[in-house]
Amino acid sequence: xxxxxxxxxxxxxxxxxxxxxxxxxxxxxxxxxxxxxxxxxxxxxxxxxxxxxxxxxxxxxxxxxxxxxxxxxxxxxxxxxxxxxxxxxxxxxxx
Amino acid sequence: xxxxxxxxxxxxxxxxxxxxxxxxxxxxxxxxxxxxxxxxxxxxxxxxxxxxxxxxxxxxxxxxxxxxxxxxxxxxxxxxxxxxxxxxxxxxxxxxxxxxxxxxxxxxxxxxxxxxxxxxxxxxxxxxxxxxxxxxxxxxxxxxxxxxxxxxxxxxxxxxxxxxxxxxxxxxxxxxxxxxxxxxxxxxxxxxxxxxxxxxxxxxxxxxxxxxxxxxxxxxxxxxxxxxxxxxxxxxxxxxxxxxxxxxxxxxxxxxxxxxxxxxxxxxxxxxxxxxxxxxxxxxxxxxxxxxxxxxxxxxxxxxxxxxxxxxxxxxxxxxxxxxxxxxxxxxxxxxxxxxxxxxxxxxxxxxxxxxxxxxxxxxxxxxxxxxxxxxxxxxxxxxxxxxxxxxxxxxxxxxxxxxxxxxxxxxxxxxxxxxxxxxxxxxxxxxxxxxxxxxxxxxxxxxxxxxxxxxxxxxxxxxxxxxxxxxxxxxxxxxxxxxxxxxxxxxxx
Numbered sequence: 254x255x256x257x258x259x260x261x262x263x264x265x266x267x268x269x270x271x272x273x274x275x276x277x278x279x280x281x282x283x284x285x286x287x288x289x290x291x292x293x294x295x296x297x298x299x300x301x302x303x304x305x306x307x308x309x310x311x312x313x314x315x316x317x318x319x320x321x322x323x324x325x326x327x328x329x330x331x332x333x334x335x336x337x338x339x340x341x342x343x344x345x346x347x348x
Numbered sequence: 349x350x351x352x353x354x355x356x357x358x359x360x361x362x363x364x365x366x367x368x369x370x371x372x373x374x375x376x377x378x379x380x381x382x383x384x385x386x387x388x389x390x391x392x393x394x395x396x397x398x399x400x401x402x403x404x405x406x407x408x409x410x411x412x413x414x415x416x417x418x419x420x421x422x423x424x425x426x427x428x429x430x431x432x433x434x435x436x437x438x439x440x441x442x443x444x445x446x447x448x449x450x451x452x453x454x455x456x457x458x459x460x461x462x463x464x465x466x467x468x469x470x471x472x473x474x475x476x477x478x479x480x481x482x483x484x485x486x487x488x489x490x491x492x493x494x495x496x497x498x499x500x501x502x503x504x505x506x507x508x509x510x511x512x513x514x515x516x517x518x519x520x521x522x523x524x525x526x527x528x529x530x531x532x533x534x535x536x537x538x539x540x541x542x543x544x545x546x547x548x549x550x551x552x553x554x555x556x557x558x559x560x561x562x563x564x565x566x567x568x569x570x571x572x573x574x575x576x577x578x579x580x581x582x583x584x585x586x587x588x589x590x591x592x593x594x595x596x597x598x599x600x601x602x603x604x605x606x607x608x609x610x611x612x613x614x615x616x617x618x619x620x621x622x623x624x625x626x627x628x629x630x631x632x633x634x635x636x637x638x639x640x641x642x643x644x645x646x647x648x649x650x651x652x653x654x655x656x657x658x659x660x661x662x663x664x665x666x667x668x669x670x671x672x673x674x675x676x677x678x679x680x681x682x683x684x685x686x687x688x689x690x691x692x693x694x695x696x697x698x699x700x701x702x703x704x705x706x707x708x709x710x711x712x713x714x715x716x717x718x719x720x721x722x723x724x725x726x727x728x729x730x731x732x733x734x735x736x737x738x739x740x741x742x743x744x745x746x747x748x749x750x751x752x753x754x755x756x757x758x759x760x761x762x763x764x765x766x767x768x769x770x771x772x773x774x775x776x777x778x779x780x781x782x783x784x785x786x787x788x789x790x791x792x793x794x795x796x797x798x799x800x801x802x803x804x805x806x807x808x809x810x811x812x813x814x815x816x817x818x819x820x821x822x823x824x825x826x827x828x829x830x831x832x833x834x835x836x837x838x839x840x841x842x
Contacts, residue, residue: 256717260717264713264716264717264720265713266697267716267720268669268700268709268712268713268715268716269673269676269693269696269697269700270697270700270701270704270709270712270713271694271697271698271700271701272701272709280710280713283710283772283773284713284714284717286772286773286774287661287710287714287773287774288714288717290657290658290661290774290777291658291661291662291718291727291731292658293654293655293658294655294658294659294662294727294730294731294734295730296655297652297655297730297733297734297737299730299733299734299737302733302736302737303733303736304729304732304733304735304736305732305733305735305736305739306732307560308546308560308735308739308788308789308790309545309546309547309590309592309790309815311547311592313589313590314586314589314593316586316589325448328448329448329679331446331448332444332445332446332447332448332679332680332681333678333679333680334677334678334680334681334682334683335683341678341679343678343692343695344686344690344691344692344694344695345691345692346691346692
């Protein structure tokens with residue numbers, strides 16, 4: 254499996270990380286090094302093996318469906334880069 | 349520099365209980381040591397006011413019923429959210445972020461009476477093995493190669509924690525370990541580090557890297573201190589559904605040093621091609637020490653060991669790409685300056701390009717790739733199947749009666765900062781070759797300093813235990829510690 258510039262560009266966009274065009278070849282080459290390393294996994298016989306979903310064999314605790322917290326608007330917004338009138342502000346999304 | 353900061357947690361606790369020492373004196377000594385150690389770049393946000401207030405409160409509480417860590421000054425890895433105190437995970441994208449809440453682990457430490465001296469340097473989002481990916485710059489190892497002044501890495505990702513404990517800036521520190529980030533830096537700096545069983549410590553309020561692998565643990569001057577500190581950190585937390593609802597044993601009480609009849613396994617797959625002779629010799633020495641202490645040594649096989657790192661470099665980036673999606677410039681941290689006409693996608697892309705460092709970007713993108721349509725089965729699902737096999741390897745040897753496994757902690761001693769600059773990313777990943785299996789299998793592991801190499805740098809041995817058997821594991825480590833008799837300290841140059 255080899256990653257070309259188009260794939261690198263697409264992955265960067267999917268990850269929502271801007272990568273300048275001139276940085277793509279180096280990025281694709283790093284991807285290929287890492288994927289070449291990962292490729293060893295293809296040697297392993299995994300027939301009939303279940304993919305791990307939980308490392309400790311225990312049932313996740315359930316909790317009562319009750320309100321345990323809330324009314325923290327000021328705290329929730331206190332770290333926002335742009336908060337206005339009690340909301341997070343972002344560039345226009347809907348035309 | 350005051351000798352007080354050299355005390356272990358146990359010794360300081362006893363001195364405070366008998367009235368020979370106050371928490372305020374001890375805290376002031378640590379704050380002074382920190383101010384004198386800027387060259388190590390271990391503490392990146394100092395909290396002297398909080399520390400002095402907590403120390404005063406600890407002195408007021410002093411008495412027979414004092415909590416386990418009453419008045420003990422600790423450093424906290426920057427990955428832990430601490431109320432009102434910068435918590436950046438070593439990243440530019442969390443620049444200016446001050447949590448409005450306290451992580452469960454730090455809350456528990458404070459309830460146990462601990463004093464917070466400040467936040468500790470680390471690799472960005474805990475991704476790294478040398479503390480060189482931090483937005484704060486490199487943390488520096490207090491150890492040097494003889495008279496050579498070259499700056500060495502304290503390891504990573506918990507590099508600031510390791511450096512601070514080894515240089516006696518604090519009595520202990522918190523770390524986190526996703527692939528070796530407590531045990532590798534502990535080995536590089538001659539201290540003790542424990543990665544508990546997955547689920548032993550709550551992950552709530554710890555900035556997430558790979559949620560199925562991350563565990564917090566103590567980094568301390570010796571095994572007894574690790575036992576004391578782990579006892580205070582551990583326990584069920586309703587806010588983390590993966591934290592185990594199991595009683596936390598008295599780990600310190602388990603330290604008898606008696607390992608007669610214990611079955612210790614030596615995995616043949618950990619004998620790596622090109623492993624330095626000194627590591628091999630130390631491992632053989634460790635085997636001999638445990639045998640002489642009365643343990644029964646058996647050779648074992650963990651056949652899927654060589655696939656652990658490749659599986660890790662699918663699973664950890666996959667989980668990271670999902671966890672780090674939250675850094676979007678909307679709710680906290682950095683937002684890029686936008687150009688006229690930029691929409692929300694440009695905001696995300698520019699913010700993340702500016703805020704994340706190269707290694708983090710690389711891993712987020714690899715994770716995105718292995719989870720993308722068409723590759724999910726070939727990479728992600730296959731890696732999870734291999735993970736099942738790696739865990740099964742351990743289950744089989746435990747079922748044969750093996751109670752702990754002895755391995756080297758790292759494939760080398762600390763290397764120079766910048767030495768790996770031109771290497772490809774995979775060369776750096778090999779640092780975790782002996783530690784990463786433990787995270788994939790959810791097991792407890794401990795790194796114990798056991799010797800020095802020819803250049804005078806510390807080397808560590810790792811013991812791996814059965815799930816939830818940290819008490820037993822700590823006792824085996826205590827026996828190894830006593831046999832190894834490691835007392836070397838770095839000569840002060842900072």
